[in-house]
Amino acid sequence: MAEALRARGVRVTILEPGPGVLHTLVDDDLRPLVEAVLQRHGVIVRRERAVGLDDGPGGAVRSVLTDRGERIGCQLVVLAMGIEPNTDLAVAAKVRPGDTGALAVDDCMRTNLPNVWACGDCVEVRRVIDGKKVYRPLAPTAFRTARVAGHNAARRGRGQPKAFPGVVGAAAVKVFDLEVAGAGLRLDEARDGGFEALAVTVRHWSHVPLLPGARPVHVRLVVERRRGRLLGATCLGERGAALRTDVLVPLLWDGWTVDRIRDLDLIYTPPFAPSLDPLIVAANEAAKRVHP
Amino acid sequence: MAEALRARGVRVTILEPGPGVLHTLVDDDLRPLVEAVLQRHGVIVRRERAVGLDDGPGGAVRSVLTDRGERIGCQLVVLAMGIEPNTDLAVAAKVRPGDTGALAVDDCMRTNLPNVWACGDCVEVRRVIDGKKVYRPLAPTAFRTARVAGHNAARRGRGQPKAFPGVVGAAAVKVFDLEVAGAGLRLDEARDGGFEALAVTVRHWSHVPLLPGARPVHVRLVVERRRGRLLGATCLGERGAALRTDVLVPLLWDGWTVDRIRDLDLIYTPPFAPSLDPLIVAANEAAKRVHP
Structure with a gap:
């Protein structure tokens, strides 16, 4: 805005x-x-x-x-009020909301009422990293929960129910020419959630800096201190920060450690990525902190 | 060139x-x-x-x-001869090459000779997707094999030996304004390797096409037919094709199926990615072929 x-x-x-x-x-x-x-x-x-x-x-x-x-x-005031799920109709019908205020559903998108499923921007979902229920009203989550709810509502006891596996919570926003992206837990969230966590931040390059268009990329990794399991990440930069965060999404899903991440053979091609990708540089730094 | x-x-x-x-x-x-x-x-x-x-x-x-x-x-001829490992010195010292012609090493980068390790562009490495030994003389692989060989050569029986976990073989090249990237097996390689494989190709967008700078992205996934396990991928496009291939690298490492890939919550932000990322669109198409 x-x-x-x-x-x-x-x-x-x-x-x-x-x-x-x-x-x-x-x-x-x-x-x-x-x-x-x-x-x-x-x-x-x-x-x-x-x-x-x-x-x-x-x-x-x-x-x-x-x-x-x-x-x-001023001549114009814009109020950024945040997002709240509109659960009035459902709550009036005795569908139970969860702690986030959004509707509580199980992995099959069932509410507490028989034969009532819920999906989209009015439900809370499970974050796979810590199992916590979170409210993440993003379009891809709405698509995916809708597919599960629709399948299960239409199956009438036939075939297998579908289950929604959860989210890691990846998001990005454009701030003028800067890509700001994050996935998983911030350091404060990880600590509030009971993880003994540390964070490292590195500044590296979108691609080989001798070539035109190379821009700094900042990568911050939040990792569990004892084993170095990845808990969250933030990437900022004018090029390739959002897609680099996407690379970390499956790693968050499967609980990769920084020791494994540093061994990922990500692409090295001078106009696209430096010989050590910013993600690898960050994993190397995090590994030094995990095994000092 | x-x-x-x-x-x-x-x-x-x-x-x-x-x-x-x-x-x-x-x-x-x-x-x-x-x-x-x-x-x-x-x-x-x-x-x-x-x-x-x-x-x-x-x-x-x-x-x-x-x-x-x-x-x-013509006034100039450039011969593109391919790459061969220079193993003369090692072979003269009775280090054994593998089937690829590069030096054969175990996961600890040991050659057949006691106390002789090898690394870098003269060794063959294990491809994790099919366990086959391949010759992939790329800088990140050279770094990683060197770290393992150096650690093991220097440890003199103390501490734990390091092991090199292998490669999935990700690479990219810039062809004028096109990013051409691939990882894992091509369809013909997968079939030659004994996989019952199929491939799907989709054309989607680098980001929401209403916004400036959106470009087509082509994604080709090679998957194992029975369970839909990802075996390889190719991405082509003017924006974000190489980094999207990086997203698939950990999936190839861990043998993700297309059913799991379609549930990845990759970032949706209009200037960076469409609501269904090209990788998700490709996984959806592949899932239709795996479960017709």
């Missing part, structure tokens, strides 16, 4: 009273890179909360009042 | 008497796409073998004679 408005020449201020921009995707370690991109593109980020609005003539907004008593002049 | 010469305005003819250009990476199904790119950039490909040269004044080459009796005028 900030990017689209900047492209039209609109001055943009983001009021972010929480832990920081994109805090569900990146933690403190890499957030300065995101903030630097916003700043370079003229977006002002303030660690303040909006607490009120001033109306001008005709009821149009004229300024936003913040919790520090500042008044920021 | 053809691309570099064309960039300098040199007229280029490739004589390719074998199965076709890039035949170690792409099979007949996708080769026309590569040939079309060469043609669009003014490179002439002829299915002929060079059988002789005509010298001009001062011994400079003037033309190449082909096995069809054609004479192609």
Whole structure:
């Protein structure tokens, strides 16, 4: 949204009273890179909360009042409120929501009511890394849960039921020319979930830096300290950060350790990837921390 | 080489008497796409073998004679001879080569001679998909075999020996603006290796095609017919084909089936990937063939 408005020449201020921009995707370690991109593109980020609005003539907004008593002049206010599942109809029908507030379903997408299945953006799903139920309303998850619910609802006791195997929770967002992508657990999530975890961050290159178009890629791996099992990852860069996160998705599914990851024979071709891919460089660094 | 010469305005003819250009990476199904790119950039490909040269004044080459009796005028001839391991020194020392002609080593990089290890571009390595010994002289493999050989040669009976787990054989090449990448077995290799295999090819998009810069991506999956185990893959496209092949590398290592691959929650973000990634679209098509 900030990017689209900047492209039209609109001055943009983001009021972010929480832990920081994109805090569900990146933690403190890499957030300065995101903030630097916003700043370079003229977006002002303030660690303040909006607490009120001033109306001008005709009821149009004229300024936003913040919790520090500042008044920021504006002509347009966009409220980013987050996403909540609309479960009113289901709850009225006595379908039980889970702890996330989204509808609780089993792996076959069955609700607590007989012959009622649920899927899509109103259900919570199991995260395979820690088994926790999470609310991840993303289109690919909606497709996949719908396929399972539809199959099971239509099968009328014939054939095998389908099961939804869960998610690792991979997502990305474009911040101007930066790809910001993550999968699995952030370090704070891993620790909150009871993992003894550590994180390493490396800066390497999208491809061989002698060649045109090479850009830095930052990779942060969150790993379980004792055996080096991969728990989560964040990749940032102007090229290839989102697809590199995709490489880590199956590794998160199957609980690969950094020792195995460093032995992956990823492609080395100078215009596409350096001789040691950023993911391998990160796994090597993480292995040094796991086996000091 | 053809691309570099064309960039300098040199007229280029490739004589390719074998199965076709890039035949170690792409099979007949996708080769026309590569040939079309060469043609669009003014490179002439002829299915002929060079059988002789005509010298001009001062011994400079003037033309190449082909096995069809054609004479192609030229000022420069580049011979692409393939790669052979230089094993002369080792073989003179009675180190045994394997069937590929490269030096035979066990997983610890030991040769047949006591206290002699070998690594790098002169050894053959085990391909994990079929257990076959292959000659894949690529830099990441050289790094990894060197680490194992060095560790084991230096350990003098102390600690644990390191083992080299093998390769799946991932590689890519840039053909003008096209990324051509492959991993694992081609269909013909899979069948020659005794697998009952099938292949599917899909054409999808690098990212949501409404957005700028979206380009077609072709994905070809080679799968074992009975259970749908992934045996190999080829990806072609102007964006993201090489990194998408990297996503398949761990799947080849661990023998994922197409049924599992279609459930991977790869990133969906419109500027980076469509809601169903080309890899998922290919896995869906392959699953239809495995469970008709």
